[in-house]
Amino acid sequence: MSENHTLKRSLGLWAIVGLGLGYMTPTVVFDTFGIVSKETNGVVPLAYIAALIVMLFTAISYGKMVQVFPSAGSAYTYTRETMNPLLGFLVGWASLLDYLLLPMINALIIRLYMESVFPDIPSWIWVVVYVVIITAINMWGMGKTSGLNSLLVVFEVVLIGAFLVLAFKQLSSGMGQGTIFTTQPLFHADIHLTAILTGATVVCFSFIGFDAVTMYTEEAVDQKIMPKAIMLTVLIGGGIFFVCSYFAQALFPDLSGFKVTDDTLPEIGLFVGGSIFKLFFLSGAFAATVASGLASHASVSRLLYVMGRNGVLPRRMFGYIHPRFRTPAFNVIFVGVVSLLAIAPSLELISAVINFGALIAFTFVNLSVIAYFVFKQKKYKTPKDIFSYLIMPLIGAGLTGILWYHLHMDALVAGLVWVSIGVVYMLFLMKFSKTKLSDIHMEEEKSASL
Numbered sequence: 001m002s003e004n005h006t007l008k009r010s011l012g013l014w015a016i017v018g019l020g021l022g023y024m025t026p027t028v029v030f031d032t033f034g035i036v037s038k039e040t041n042g043v044v045p046l047a048y049i050a051a052l053i054v055m056l057f058t059a060i061s062y063g064k065m066v067q068v069f070p071s072a073g074s075a076y077t078y079t080r081e082t083m084n085p086l087l088g089f090l091v092g093w094a095s096l097l098d099y100l101l102l103p104m105i106n107a108l109i110i111r112l113y114m115e116s117v118f119p120d121i122p123s124w125i126w127v128v129v130y131v132v133i134i135t136a137i138n139m140w141g142m143g144k145t146s147g148l149n150s151l152l153v154v155f156e157v158v159l160i161g162a163f164l165v166l167a168f169k170q171l172s173s174g175m176g177q178g179t180i181f182t183t184q185p186l187f188h189a190d191i192h193l194t195a196i197l198t199g200a201t202v203v204c205f206s207f208i209g210f211d212a213v214t215m216y217t218e219e220a221v222d223q224k225i226m227p228k229a230i231m232l233t234v235l236i237g238g239g240i241f242f243v244c245s246y247f248a249q250a251l252f253p254d255l256s257g258f259k260v261t262d263d264t265l266p267e268i269g270l271f272v273g274g275s276i277f278k279l280f281f282l283s284g285a286f287a288a289t290v291a292s293g294l295a296s297h298a299s300v301s302r303l304l305y306v307m308g309r310n311g312v313l314p315r316r317m318f319g320y321i322h323p324r325f326r327t328p329a330f331n332v333i334f335v336g337v338v339s340l341l342a343i344a345p346s347l348e349l350i351s352a353v354i355n356f357g358a359l360i361a362f363t364f365v366n367l368s369v370i371a372y373f374v375f376k377q378k379k380y381k382t383p384k385d386i387f388s389y390l391i392m393p394l395i396g397a398g399l400t401g402i403l404w405y406h407l408h409m410d411a412l413v414a415g416l417v418w419v420s421i422g423v424v425y426m427l428f429l430m431k432f433s434k435t436k437l438s439d440i441h442m443e444e445e446k447s448a449s450l
Helices: 013-024 033-040 043-067 075-082 086-119 124-139 144-172 193-219 223-251 265-309 329-343 347-376 385-404 407-433 442-448
Strands: none
Touching: 013 193, 013 223, 013 265, 013 347, 033 347, 043 086, 043 193, 043 223, 043 347, 043 385, 075 086, 075 144, 075 223, 075 265, 075 347, 086 124, 086 193, 086 265, 086 329, 086 347, 086 407, 124 193, 124 329, 144 223, 144 407, 193 223, 193 265, 193 347, 193 385, 223 265, 223 442, 265 329, 347 385
16 A cells, blocks of 8 residues: 555755756757747747746745645645645646646657658557657656656757757858847847747746656655755756747748748758758657656656545555555556557647646646745745745736736637536545545645655
């Protein structure tokens, strides 16, 4: 039974940052470049700046809450403990949408990569092989997952460096804007704030790795490193996204040369460095996607574990820890099964839907800071407290609200359907479950962690 086994504390600061960066997949900036360039009318870097500003405020709130509640449950736990168990359940349920879909989106990207290289082979084969391998590695244990993830992250950073060198050379030779120093990727006559914010809602899913690292709190060698890990992840990831998107936008002011805009990475590699570099670039992107797949698969299995451990999901399955591997084995397999759905949908649709759950999580993490520190701890008697525990999270929640307003309608509809299913399930639990949501408290989590 899970009560006799705990998650293993084996992750240091840079291992957690590496998992976060792996989760974020820095090369995804090239995958979604065509989608975001179309949305923003050619100012992709501005969309990343807008998203980064929102993420920084939210990252500060995550850093505060992870110190108070050092649990693997993230936004679900923070909301449940500071506001209301029922509301916490709904936030956790909404968060499941993006956490469950992120491993699937990695499988989808792998499918697109392999289709571009081997167009005659059925695409479902690549999805099945990829999912089986990622599931097996995650079943083995976080130490093995973290080590392989670190190697893959280093490899993708090297390939991004190679892209920047080639981009420098091509711009100097007259490609695109014909100069390295140009304001066109950041400002031109046809840009609109609404378009930039709409683009920001698309790229914000790229930042999800910074909040996902909170899922590893119970496996950190020292939980005090978590706030620093969160900030390093968002700053390093955001810096990579901005620099890469700037050079890509300078090289490709419009999308007229692309045959496929749903995933532009293969063609970017081809145009910048030729066929040989395209293969190397694809291999780096492949490594990045595998790293993200490892991290995202591990993270959602931990969220399911906490919800199962607390009785919100069936405990015997979702709260189970394998006695040998000390991993949530059933959850790892369950996420693998969900990832197989990547055989069919498009990257644009799934990335849009992911943002619904992400924005709910970001909003309620900011609000949980206010609920805990201002209303429960009464920390509003000094200007410093007011600024730190009220004004900062309010700004974070407000900025997240702006992204909410510009969310794609398809994402909003799909998200509301998912939340409606969660409400029905919650009502079922309240009526028939022996473990009532309102009776679940933090003590259960403390007893289950090291």
